[in-house]
Amino acid sequence: NAGVTQTPKFQVLKTGQSMTLQCAQDMNHEYMSWYRQDPGMGLRLIHYSVGAGITDQGEVPNGYNVSRSTTEDFPLRLLSAAPSQTSVYFCASSYSWPSHSYNEQFFGPGTRLTVL
Amino acid sequence: GQQLNQSPQSMFIQEGEDVSMNCTSSSIFNTWLWYKQDPGEGPVLLIALYKAGELTSNGRLTAQFGITRKDSFLNISASIPSDVGIYFCAGPGTSYGKLTFGQGTILTVHP
Numbered sequence: 001n002a003g004v005t006q007t008p009k010f011q012v013l014k015t016g017q018s019m020t021l022q023c024a025q026d027m028n029h030e031y032m033s034w035y036r037q038d039p040g041m042g043l044r045l046i047h048y049s050v051g052a053g054i055t056d057q058g059e060v061p062n063g064y065n066v067s068r069s070t071t072e073d074f075p076l077r078l079l080s081a082a083p084s085q086t087s088v089y090f091c092a093s094s095y096s097w098p099s100h101s102y103n104e105q106f107f108g109p110g111t112r113l114t115v116l
Numbered sequence: 117g118q119q120l121n122q123s124p125q126s127m128f129i130q131e132g133e134d135v136s137m138n139c140t141s142s143s144i145f146n147t148w149l150w151y152k153q154d155p156g157e158g159p160v161l162l163i164a165l166y167k168a169g170e171l172t173s174n175g176r177l178t179a180q181f182g183i184t185r186k187d188s189f190l191n192i193s194a195s196i197p198s199d200v201g202i203y204f205c206a207g208p209g210t211s212y213g214k215l216t217f218g219q220g221t222i223l224t225v226h227p
Binding site for chain 1: 147149151156157158159160161164204206208209214215217218219220
């Protein structure tokens with residue numbers, strides 16, 4: 001299994017540009033999520049999905065869109081990039097409740113985004 | 117909202133020393149998770165705790181679920197250079213599947 005994969009690994013954007021960060025998992029996990037990591041802030045949840053066709057907002061959703069058309073994929077879209085969105089973005093997945101391990105999330109390697 | 121406070125924020129130790137770090141919550145958790153993040157990589161789950169008072173080991177790592185259910189501890193024995201990284205505690209957030217993370221403890225090990 002490849003686990004959770006993310007592309008691209010690095011990206012530089014200009015203010016106002018749009019782009020999509022890709023995330024895929026091959027573990028048949030129902031739950032997927034996006035986090036951003038900033039120095040001293042830990043990991044903050046952007047959006048999450050409990051299954052195909054179902055998404056919801058996390059703590060910092062503004063400026064980001066998501067969709068979940070398949071179990072495997074969960075792309076994150078930046079509609080109009082801003083310098084405040086410079087960060088490292090992580091995708092994660094896990095089994096769903098009532099699995100005993102539904103809180104145990106597996107993380108991808110991250111995408112390092114710089115917005116100029 | 118829920119908050120997790122980790123301490124210390126950073127540690128500088130000599131190879132071979134033992135390490136202790138802890139995490140406290142403003143509310144009761146029914147699960148505690150400990151992750152490690154290597155430089156340039158995503159977090160990797162080290163230990164999951166599901167029961168108050170539970171003590172679980174993973175090699176040189178030992179974690180405990182506090183009796184009050186508001187804290188957890190991680191110990192690393194006989195540290196080695198590859199222990200370098202950021203250690204995060206995490207617990208279930210306010211909604212299904214959402215995790216709340218601590219700010220992380222940065223560990224540096226000098227050979």
